[in-house]
Amino acid sequence: MERPIRFVVPFAPGGSGDMIPRMVAPSISELLGQPVIIENKAGGGGSIGANYVSRSSPDGLTIGVATVSTHCIFPAVSKSAPYDPLKDFVYVSNLARVPNVVSVHPSVPASNMREFIALIRDPKSNLSFGSPGVGSLGHMMGELLMQQTGGRMLHVPYRGAGLALQDAVAGQVQVLCDNLPASLPHIKSGKLRALAVAWPSRVTQLPSIPTFGELGMADLNGPAWFGLVAPARTSSAVVDRLQKAVAKALARPEVRQNIESTGAEPVGGTAMAFSEDVRAEYAKWKRVAEIGKISLE
Incomplete structure (x- = not known):
């Protein structure tokens, strides 16, 4: 052999x-x-x-x-x-x-990406986003989102994706950039609100949620x-x-x-x-x- x-x-x-x-x-x-x-x-x-x-x-x-x-x-x-x-x-x-997805805790007063961008551009906004750690895909997606919109959020790095997701569901951080399979159950249950997905077309599990490409943010659509x-x-x-x-x-x-x-x-x-x-x-x-x-x- x-x-x-x-x-x-x-x-x-x-x-x-x-x-x-x-x-x-x-x-x-x-x-x-x-x-x-x-x-x-x-x-x-x-x-x-x-x-x-x-x-x-x-x-x-x-x-x-x-x-x-x-x-x-x-x-x-x-x-x-x-x-x-x-x-x-x-x-x-x-x-x-x-697919990747950007989602927020239901307490965030934004029902779509347009409202969310206006929110993070507000100097009084104090939203934070969690990630699996410095230099992770979740971190870099959040950074690119800020660079493309001129918004600001506080980055909170965790020791792994699971911990970041757990605190996003609990509202300890308000924003999460994550892969869709991990976040989807919490989006379906209403514990997170999806704003946009990174995918060539709308995903069948979330047909009402636009892609970043649709929103004119092609660099985030990978x-x-x-x-x-x-x-x-x-x-x-x-x-x-x-x-x-x-x-x-x-x-x-x-x-x-x-x-x-x-x-x-x-x-x-x-x-x-x-x-x-x-x-x-x-x-x-x-x-x-x-x-x-x-x-x-």
Whole structure:
């Protein structure tokens, strides 16, 4: 039997970044005729696992799970990031994407984004927004929202998305930028009020809520995503073989259904398309960090 391929997940087990690769791995293993195992290397907001992949042998046996946080935001806000997202990896394929949503506590006197923007532009406003931590996607979305509207909110960083969501539901912070699957139950129950979603079109679960694109805020309309990368210098033949297996795996109805059950949408696509998307997203968040003077140092 051939040596196994390791999918290095830079997060602890249980979240979307861990669940989605596990749903795809068995089909990829079958298609390649080669074992595929999941290895979790959590820590540093995903940077420890990403750095491990960047320093691994480019033999096609160590593949990393990449997210917007690990490959676009962390390198944009950390002057001492141990890896370069554009030079130290080759991009294989996007796996799936997830909508993001901006929501508020029901006590906030804004029923839509127009009213909310007017509120945060008011010098007397003292709204706060929670995030999973400095330099997280939730933090950067909040910063970009302020930069695009001229509004102000107080950023309250938490040690993880769950704690930020918990305090938003309790009203300890009034605003939250989060992935939709986590926030949706609280939006449905009325404990949070959704204002806008980051997605190409309105989501079926919230048909009355506009996208940021509809609101003329295209930079905020990007979803969260989960993809596969390999160390730089991995051969194009290896990347092509894996990319084709990913595409075939994501075309299987049972794999698609499993991914969709998490609130995500299967993506797939070419290595070049994924690479170009990451390059553009990295540039966007680097601008946000520079304008907002956001740094982990």
